[in-house]
Amino acid sequence: MSKTASKMVPLGTTAPEFYLKDTNSSEWFSFADLKGEKGTLVLFICNHCPFVHHALEEISMIANDYRVQGIGIIAISSNDVVNYPQDAPELMTEFAFENNFEFPYLYDETQDVAKAYGATCTPDFFLFDNLDKLVYRGQLDDSRPGNGIPLSGNDLRGAIDGVVYNRIINPNQKPSIGCSIKWK
Structure with missing residues (x-):
C-alpha cells in the first residue's frame, strides 16, 4: 500500500466548478447545485483504497452530522477505470449503496476535476466556506490503517465546526x- 500525501492547495482558493454524473442517481450536478448553505466538503475517494475503507465509517458519520447543519457533502472518484476497473461507475453505485452514502458520489472520467482541485490521494478532503473559499485541506485525523490510532475525525470535524459556527480555523493543517x- 503506497502512501501519497495531499497537495496543500493555498487556503482561500475558490472552489473549481464542475459538472459530473452522480453514480447514485444518474443525474448530472455542478458544484453550485450541491454546495451547502454554510459550506461544502468535497472529498476525493475511490472504491478500492484501503485508506478510504479505513475512514468510511467516520466519513459517513461526518456527512450525517453536518448535512443537517448546512454543509454540502460531495464525494468524487477520479481514478483511471481502465487500469483500475474496481473503480468503474457501476461499481461506485454498488459501493455507495453498500456503505449507505447519503451524499452524491460523482465520477470524474476525464480527471479534470481532480486536477482543478489539486487532489492527489484518496481520501483527500477540501472544505469550502459559504463564499466557496477553501478553508481546510488536509487529513481526517491521525488514524491510518494499521497504526492503532482510533478514528475520530478530529481534524476535519474541527474545521467543519469552524465553518458552521463561524470560528477561526487553524491554518496549520x-x-x-x-x-x-490513479492517473491515466
Whole structure:
C-alpha cells in the first residue's frame, strides 16, 4: 500500500466548478447545485483504497452530522477505470449503496476535476466556506490503517465546526495520506 500525501492547495482558493454524473442517481450536478448553505466538503475517494475503507465509517458519520447543519457533502472518484476497473461507475453505485452514502458520489472520467482541485490521494478532503473559499485541506485525523490510532475525525470535524459556527480555523493543517489517484 503506497502512501501519497495531499497537495496543500493555498487556503482561500475558490472552489473549481464542475459538472459530473452522480453514480447514485444518474443525474448530472455542478458544484453550485450541491454546495451547502454554510459550506461544502468535497472529498476525493475511490472504491478500492484501503485508506478510504479505513475512514468510511467516520466519513459517513461526518456527512450525517453536518448535512443537517448546512454543509454540502460531495464525494468524487477520479481514478483511471481502465487500469483500475474496481473503480468503474457501476461499481461506485454498488459501493455507495453498500456503505449507505447519503451524499452524491460523482465520477470524474476525464480527471479534470481532480486536477482543478489539486487532489492527489484518496481520501483527500477540501472544505469550502459559504463564499466557496477553501478553508481546510488536509487529513481526517491521525488514524491510518494499521497504526492503532482510533478514528475520530478530529481534524476535519474541527474545521467543519469552524465553518458552521463561524470560528477561526487553524491554518496549520496536516496533509491527508492515502493511495495516489490513479492517473491515466
